[in-house]
Amino acid sequence: MKKIVIIGAGPAGLTAAFELLKRDAKEYQVTILEETGVIGGISQTVRHGGNRMDIGGHRFFSKDDRVMQWWQDIMPRQGKPSFDDIKLHREKQLAKDGPDPAETDRVMLVRRRVSRIYYKRKFFDYPVTMKPQTIKNMGAATTIAAGCSYLKASVHKLPEDSLENFYINRFGRKLYSMFFEGYTEKLWGRHPREISADWGSQRVKGLSIRAVLKDMFSKIGPKKKNQKHVETSLIEEFYYPKYGPGQLWETAAEEVRKMGGTIQMHSKVTQIHTDAKGKVLSLTYEKDGKPETIEGDIFLSSMPVKDLVAGMNDVPAEMAKIAAGLPYRDFVTVGLLLDKLNLKNETDIPTLGNIVPDCWIYVQDVGVKLGRIQIFNNWSPYMVQDPEHTVWIGLEYFCAEGDKFWNMSDQECINFAVKELVSMGVISSPSDVKDSHRERIKKAYPAYFDTYAQIDDLIAYLNRFENLFCIGRNGQHRYNNMDHSMATAFEAVDNICAGKTDKKNVWNVNTEKEYHEEKKES
Structure with a gap:
């Protein structure tokens, strides 16, 4: 043996x-x-006061069929509607003879993928799309500038010796400065020009303005029989364990x-x-x-x-x-329990309590340290003790073990996070917070520099x-x-x-x- x-x-x-x-x-x-x-x-699930937190957010989707089958062998896909499916009269493709989430815990839910960017108090699709709402949010002048910037980048390619040039080649300098530069620096604590392009090739392969436009037009017309690939923006569902x-x-x-x-x-x-x-x-x-x-x-x-x-x-x-x-980047999540979010659901996606439907909200504004907001209700209603009347969110911060942010006490960190949410208009007042919890994770992200x-x-x-x-x-x-x-x-x-x-x-x-x-x- x-x-x-x-x-x-x-x-x-x-x-x-x-x-x-x-x-x-x-x-x-x-x-x-x-x-x-x-x-x-x-990939742990943290329990706090009857609510659960997913550290970093984990969609169960893979292009590797072996992985997909392995997950379903461990936790079979739902065969009956989940709590929110029933309440919202939502139809999903259920597994024949699959388990009922109301009767068993060992079940994988089918969830809708929604993630958006929150930039200057407006929502943009993630990845960025070129639909009318995006143009309206950016304004005509910015849209024209972004288009010209992209055309310039298409003609004059930069050497891909940094993550900055990797992004500029695919999106143009204007969109790069809006949606990539500040967020990347938040995530890694380094400017993109100091980071290897390897990170881009690992995390945003296949994404570019060209891919966005191709995706948009493919949705307008009939799908071609010989279409061999589905870009990430077309993957609209993922699996998720009942309790994270x-x-x-x-x-x-x-x-x-x-x-x-x-x-x-x-x-x-x-x-x-x-x-x-x-x-x-x-x-x-x-x-x-x-x-x-x-x-x-x-x-x-x-x-x-x-x-x-x-x-x-x-x-x-x-x-x-x-x-x-x-190098590594460390990670802090602040969980907040709220009666409501000060964000309107202006989509056509029904949700419990009519909250915004996002799993993640990417925060591109450089005026706050906050990187992403998770809304655990939308990952699974079973992650929240009372998903009809409360909203349980996770505020994700990137930092370095031992730095000022990492060394804050739990209450100092929570107060800091709540203040940022108020400044962004996500909540109205600190009094909106009913409960809170902080988690710190060392070496969450291996980094591509030094x-x-x-x-x-x-x-x-x-x-x-x-x-x-x-x-x-x-x-x-x-x-x-x-x-x-x-x-x-x-x-x-x-x-x-x-x-x-x-x-x-x-x-x-x-x-x-x-x-x-x-x-x-x-």
């Missing part, structure tokens, strides 16, 4: 454990070491335990012991303040590369320097350890979505089961040049 040790009980780690045990529970002895007391990593993403990963963890796997919580890995022949021998981790050691035959790591390398022995100075310099330019050298070094597989977002220092993190686990498990030590397929996940939410049609 091979001993498999997995670092991290997030999507990548749990997927790997589940797959190994499902394929051959007699062949593999699987142990997961999780630093925190929470299952799911950044953490519910799915908590369920997956239960299944891992049922198949014989061990999940040790509050077990922080501090040392990775290697030999000179290119093998990992064991790990040291802290549990209840005491160091413990676990040996293994194969190791899978979803812990941050920075911390992984820092814990390894005999690391060459140059590799240690690259790893130590890898020593990231040398990441390939570090990958080559890590690949020398034949029994070590780096998986997941932080395990690969790549801004993967949840499905990509799972795909790295699938690839690693395939290799382990086949006895392969080459890691190329694991690292190649999410490096293709198609947009990661674009799904090919047959």
